[in-house]
Amino acid sequence: MTPRPAAFLDRDGVLIEDTGYPHDPAAVRWIAGAPEAVARLNRDGFLVFVVTNQSGVARGLYPEAQVGALHRWMAARLAEAGARIDAFEHCPHHPDAPLPAYRRACRRRKPEPGMIEDLLRDWPVERAGSFLIGDKPSDLAAARAARLPGHLFPGGDLAAFIDEILA
Ligand SMILES: [Mg+2]
Structure with missing residues (x-):
């Protein structure tokens, strides 16, 4: 590829x-x-990745399998709209988790860049032109730590926001 x-x-x-x-x-x-x-990202030739902290798992709010189930559901809904996510990455850990199995200061939990780094390792990503979109400072910190530009999404229409980034 x-x-x-x-x-x-x-x-x-x-x-x-x-x-x-x-x-x-x-x-x-x-x-x-x-x-x-x-x-639009698919059409423009981008690989599209989801990177999501899921400390709800560590907090015992839902089992980790539920994360995968939701991502399969999202992928199916997106496919109906002709859209594709190439990979979903989640981090189920939290340093103060009530569940010992998930109590960890994880390198993949944003603001750490581990999820991004793992995708950069496993996929043929061209750094030039790559970027992250998040709604929190910890998302942008993870991008910075991975030496990628980050854009803070303020809400509203995501397609319009990405159109502006790509303009
Ligand atoms: Mg968020």
Whole structure:
């Protein structure tokens, strides 16, 4: 595969509304323009990755399998709109987790860059043109630590926001 630039997208607050540890597909509300945004990135030749902290697992709010189930559901809904996420990465850990199995200061938990680094290692990513979109300072810190530009999404229409980044 020829190296291509990548868009690293936070999930909650960027693709779907951050309603507080969303995990049930039935309760998911998409961000306006999210499928169109992903489809545009696909069309423009970007690899598209989701990088999401899921400390709800460490907090015992939902089992880790639920994260994968939600991501499969999101992928199916996006496919209906002609949009594709190339990989979903999540970090289930938290340093103060009530569940010992998930109590860890993890290199993959944003603001650490581990999820991004793992994707850069496993996929043919061209750094030039690659970027991250997040809705929190910790997202941008992870991008900075991975030496990628980060864009803070203030809400609104994600497709319009990405159109501006790519303009
Ligand atoms: Mg977020």
